[in-house]
Amino acid sequence: MDKPELEATLRGFVGRETGPPVEGPDPVNEVMIRHWCEAMGDANPVYTDRDAAAASVHGGLVAPPTMLQAWSMRGLAMADLRQQQDETHSDQQLALHELLTQAGFPSVVATNSEQGYTRYLRPGDRVISHTVVEAISGEKATALGIGYFLDTRTIFRDPAGDELGWMTFRVLKFKPHAQPAAAAPDPAAAPAKPRRLRPPLGHDNQWWWDGIAAGELRIQRCRDCGTLRHPPRPMCGRCQSIAWDWVVSRGAGAIHSYVVLHHPPVPGYEVPLPVVLVDLDEGTRLVANLAGRKPAEIRIGMRVQARIEAMDEEMKLPVFHPAESGS
């Protein structure tokens, strides 16, 4: 398929529903809300404390608005590739991805998502999502490679059809850059390993990466109430102060939770890749990779120690290792 033909086919997808509406497997419920709040560290009592919620403006328990998408996700079914292939014929989004893969754009990365919340959800609410392919860009050259941006818009509704909220989701389906050919003899040009994705750097997080480059694991601290927070952000979630400094963490902590990434493969990352959420001893949490343990050997509560390690010739990251016993 040549480029004009590909782009004409792509345009034909715009405006299509990606498939039939998807009803969330479970109604909004207190158990999932509690698990979410624990994982996020959100202690707002209107989500989990019936008495406090009853006395609030809500008059009863409500779900965190940011859970909106969680109510309609399919869980493990999403990881079943065979099922995905069976659904390719009915799911326009998967068909679109397949088309671009065949056309030489095999890689995919999510680039941004926005959500809006029309009303609070309460236990017992049912959530039905309707997703439409909203827009497809022309061919774009990006830092990752040449590709197409695919935008979908999901509207979440209750069974009566009333809107609960919406989400836009943009992915880049792209052809990764070829590794630069060695034009001149250059020892650094030996078969280049694909590198990890780079974080977007800005005013709010450059200082943290500068710390890593200097061998320090820094944790942002509110200058008014002393609360630690990570990842870096401009405002304290407890007292709304924008004054902050940082402390240097020892990097010691215990595994709070973890996942093991098997799929999809991403250039620069080796799978299976254990990703751990660690309660640092200083009192906040950090997500990083775990080395030195097979996935089956990882345990919640395991003591770990972060070391700052080079991922490639310019990027360093904290990586957790099992702590020496007795430490």
Ligand SMILES: [Zn+2]
């Ligand atoms: Zn504060």
